[in-house]
Amino acid sequence: MAGSPFFERVALIGIGLIGSSLVRVMRRDGLAGHIAVCARKPETLAKALELGLADSTTDDPLAAVEGADLVVLATPIGAYGAIAEIIGPGLKPGAIITDVGSTKGSVIRDVAPHLPEGVHFVPAHPIAGTEKSGPEAGFDSLFEGRWCILTPPDGTDARAVEAVAALWRCTGSMIEQMDAAHHDQVLAITSHLPHLIAYTIVGTATDLEDDLQNEVIKFSAAGFRDFTRIAASDPVMWRDVFLQNKQAVLDVLARFTEDLTAMQRAIRRGEGETLEKSFTRTRAIRRGIVEAHQAGTFKPAEPDEDKD
DSSP: OOOSOSEEEEEEEOOSHHHHHHHHHHHHHTOEEEEEEEOSOHHHHHHHHHTTOOSEEESOHHHHTTTOSEEEEOSOGGGHHHHHHHHGGGOOTTOEEEEOOSOSHHHHHHHGGGOOTTOEEEOEEEOOOOSOOSGGGOOTTTTTTOEEEEOOOTTOOHHHHHHHHHHHHHTTOEEEEOOHHHHHHHHIIIIIHHHHHHHHHHHHHHTSOHHHHHHHHHTOOHHHHHHHHHHTSOHHHHHHHHHHTHHHHHHHHHHHHHHHHHHHHHHHHTOHHHHHHHHHHHHHHHHHHHHTTOSOSSOOOOOOOOOO
């Protein structure tokens, strides 16, 4: 449903899976007049041009944001502070800055101090993704039926918040607004801990003796295959997530460790009733996820090597 652009000029700092998927929606629906893309690697910029994701490209964040009505930070979150310091002086009055990062407290801490008066900051987290990375990994239906959480700091201009919300609605996302600290606590259990567990389990498999490791790969059951898919996610992005949401992750990891110890004890003691009760209770969570239509609407392809 193409129409008048929401934003005359948009700048993307980073163009991986999430950024390129957002740009595809902008292209499809005519939401941006001009899209400038900034990335560190020449090959990434060349691919963005080849795929029609950019009207202009640069490796200079300050040049990218010149005249931009909307700036989207889509790099690993550990780079946000340095990028914000660079682009701050070049942001025009009334510009909106948003992002797609998986933590929000650290984003506000690192970005907000560098933004000049009159620039609006609306942090966002689209809860969607695959294990793929790079500009070629995106697709315009990635966000359909998924939540996008906005965490604007107190006092943020309501029109700027609505502009970002409207953009994400165009992607098919459902919008929720919450406090940044609460967001980080929720995502620590729903996203960050599962990724940490997946990386650890697959890491354990890689430490097995060669013959046993080969058998694990050959006879992988669905559970282990799911873990390997998650563990194929962008390592730089997830390194930054764990470091930037350290306290929330450590808190939920401590609770998980206690629960795991209890399960270990039940197995050792042969407490079948305890195990069955626990497994029955956790099935209800899965049913709730399915009923909320958050169980996945597509099956991603098997991962290639990361190409960021």
